[in-house]
Amino acid sequence: MVNLNSVPPKNGQCYLALGLEGSANKLGVGIIKHPFLSKHENSDLSHYCEMEILSNIRDTYVTPPGEGFLPRDTARHHRNWVVRLVRRALQEANVSDPSQLDTICFTKGPGMGAPLHSVVILARTLSIMWDVPLVGVNHCVGHIEMGREITKAENPVVLYVSGGNTQVIAYSENCYRIFGETLDIAIGNCLDRFARTLKIPNEPSPGFNIEQLAKKSLNKQDLVELPYTVKGMDLSMSGILGYVDSLAKDLFNKNTKNKILFDPKTGEQLVTVEDICYSLQENLFAMLVEITERAMAHVNSNQVLIVGGVGCNVRLQEMMATMCRDRSNGQVHATDERFCIDNGVMIAQAGLLQFRMGNVVKDLSETVVTQKFRTDEVYVAWRE
Amino acid sequence: MKGTRQSDLAYTLYLEVPFKTAKQAETAVKVLKPDPILKPQDFHVEYSSKAHNLCVSFEGVDDRVLRVGVSSVIESIKTIIETIDEFSH
Structure with a gap:
């Protein structure tokens, strides 16, 4: 007590x-x-x-x-x-x-x-x-x-995702222990820097604007294939950033030699900026969901609390909720942008x-x- | 921090900033003092108060180091003055 x-x-x-x-x-x-x-x-x-x-x-x-x-x-x-x-x-x-x-x-x-x-x-x-x-x-x-305090989650696995940090955390014996984390850049940093490549506004936040672009993707069933880099309980995101950056640049320069983006015969554009944003989010968030689920299995918890700036992303909350629903009685706790x-x-x-x-x-x-x-x-x- | 260093740095500057009261000047000294200098072999600062004044003496290994160090301390002093100004009535 x-x-x-x-x-x-x-x-x-x-x-x-x-x-x-x-x-x-x-x-x-x-x-x-x-x-x-x-x-x-x-x-x-x-x-x-x-x-x-x-x-x-x-x-x-x-x-x-x-x-x-x-x-x-x-x-x-x-x-x-x-x-x-x-x-x-x-x-x-x-x-x-x-x-x-x-x-x-x-x-x-x-x-x-x-x-x-x-x-x-x-x-x-x-x-x-x-x-x-x-x-x-x-x-x-x-x-x-x-x-x-806001969600009243008593002992959740915490996913802390922001511009400077990406960690999966669980409490044990007077300590918030880090189960997994990024090996290089934070997820928010990855999204922010991709927003810079796209030259989209930083107002209200770059991640929010990527989320809005991703919603407009008309081709959600065909994901652009990106590197998926979960390393045990950890993640790596710098390679993914480099890859999507080069895709975006090829798209802007109309580099029709890129077979992922343009039809090699007709030269028709197959992928839009919105599609890349959508695929980037799906890919990154899938990685987060995977390590979070594994942490939940380790500590025998069925609650997840998502905190940090990227935690406002509704798509991330949805994907986490799907995972929790598939586990017995799981719950996702998240807060809005105020918190x-x-x-x-x-x-x-x-x-x-x-x-x-x-x-x-x-x-x-x-x-x-x-x-x-x-x-x-x-x-x-x-x-x- | 131990005061064992010798003052052998060539470039120096001495600043006196007047405050309204001696207590305010002491507050400024207390606020500024805790922060360590990143490269103590290149740059030194010493804070003290004399009556209503905050006294700061700087020593730097060259004029560039001195200028950068001094301007960062001045920025902090500005925040302290603004805070005191706004919240003491």
């Missing part, structure tokens, strides 16, 4: 936490509330905190079509906006006196160094000014705890759990951000 009430809230009735996220191109500020309930004293209810979201504000740094986001520019975006977002979050949450907050949570890593650093500078300043303790949060654990895509609330949720277990920053030297911070390095004190 776990006691989530070991540190009582400042006002005696509820905990208030501010979460700051800025590890990639999204800047998120969120404020949440947990009621102080006796049932949390001696139970295993870290997925049932009765969290209330008081505000959840995000600003995304969007680059022009064909371009990715660079650390320096992203950090500048965050610095430009972060103070204003915190102000708005406090107003929306109706927190007139910020020193009422129980904790300020920030992303310690993993992520891009410069953007992470730009946010932690603000977090430290606020902590000193308001005399509120800091909690450093692992970004991946943030996604997991957010997903558990899937990086946000401040998830950092606040994971951070507040840490805070309630008494794990706070005691010296500012512990707040140095780090680009590499694996999911399994975190001691998960708030679960049995």
